[in-house]
Amino acid sequence: MIVTTKLRHVRRAATLTNKAMSLSAQPEPQISNDFEEEFQKHHIPISLFQRVFLGIGSAAICIMDPTRPEMIACMGEATGDMAMKYMLRQMENSPEGSEILKKRPRINSKTVDLEKLKTYPEGTLGKIYTDFLKINGVTPDSRSPVSFVEDIELAYVMQRYREVHDLVHTILQMPTNMLGEISVKWVEGIQTKLPMCIGGAVFGPLRLKPKNRDTYKKYYLPWAIRTGMEAKFLLNVYYEQRWEQPLVDLLQELNITPLKIPVK
Numbered sequence: 001m002i003v004t005t006k007l008r009h010v011r012r013a014a015t016l017t018n019k020a021m022s023l024s025a026q027p028e029p030q031i032s033n034d035f036e037e038e039f040q041k042h043h044i045p046i047s048l049f050q051r052v053f054l055g056i057g058s059a060a061i062c063i064m065d066p067t068r069p070e071m072i073a074c075m076g077e078a079t080g081d082m083a084m085k086y087m088l089r090q091m092e093n094s095p096e097g098s099e100i101l102k103k104r105p106r107i108n109s110k111t112v113d114l115e116k117l118k119t120y121p122e123g124t125l126g127k128i129y130t131d132f133l134k135i136n137g138v139t140p141d142s143r144s145p146v147s148f149v150e151d152i153e154l155a156y157v158m159q160r161y162r163e164v165h166d167l168v169h170t171i172l173q174m175p176t177n178m179l180g181e182i183s184v185k186w187v188e189g190i191q192t193k194l195p196m197c198i199g200g201a202v203f204g205p206l207r208l209k210p211k212n213r214d215t216y217k218k219y220y221l222p223w224a225i226r227t228g229m230e231a232k233f234l235l236n237v238y239y240e241q242r243w244e245q246p247l248v249d250l251l252q253e254l255n256i257t258p259l260k261i262p263v264k
Contacts, residue, residue, distance in 0.1 A: 035156055058074040072196055075196045077146060078148055080196065081149075083195065101156070107163040108140045114133070120244060133166065140163065165184075179212055179215070183259075185204060191233055205221075
């Protein structure tokens, strides 16, 4: 009976993993700003055993193939409970962060007028953000809905983290190549404590090409660690209210110094 019960749990967990991959691979653009409705639609209750299984399984797949965004998302939800609670406290202790938690704004092509942002003056956050999306070939609609987080407040925090990820790239002026992603993961890992970010920061450099390793160790790594430790908590920025703000002013406000690499 015990063996049968365990097998049933394993099959259930495996089914959930497949469902997570399917949901994450085909994220739905958000027409409504009602996060509670979306939470109920996508939420999948899981047991502690299933959560452990998902965490271990998704982590193993991420190590073997870090280009799997659906598994990275699954790992973040399955292993990030303590980190999400920490992130929530950080936001609750900030007036701007508290406003975000209260209003639960979303960042996607239905809630943000990207065409309008393209017309903003050069140097503003909105203009630089849309430039970043175009140059790197990414879209704000690529972030999958949270499925395996039980608490709706924590689920929103995780969703917000995903949806501002490209904005973090933007303000840090980091592209979506390997060096840029690893650097952003260091900043996010230090600030959010999310295991998936810390894992990406620690193990990501193993995939760097030999010619990039020295540059990473000499410039990117120390800059990313310093930025993560010294910058203000980036989830507390209500980016949607900052589109017209010059990026240089925002960086000064957040205590961020852009990376400078000497030209040889």
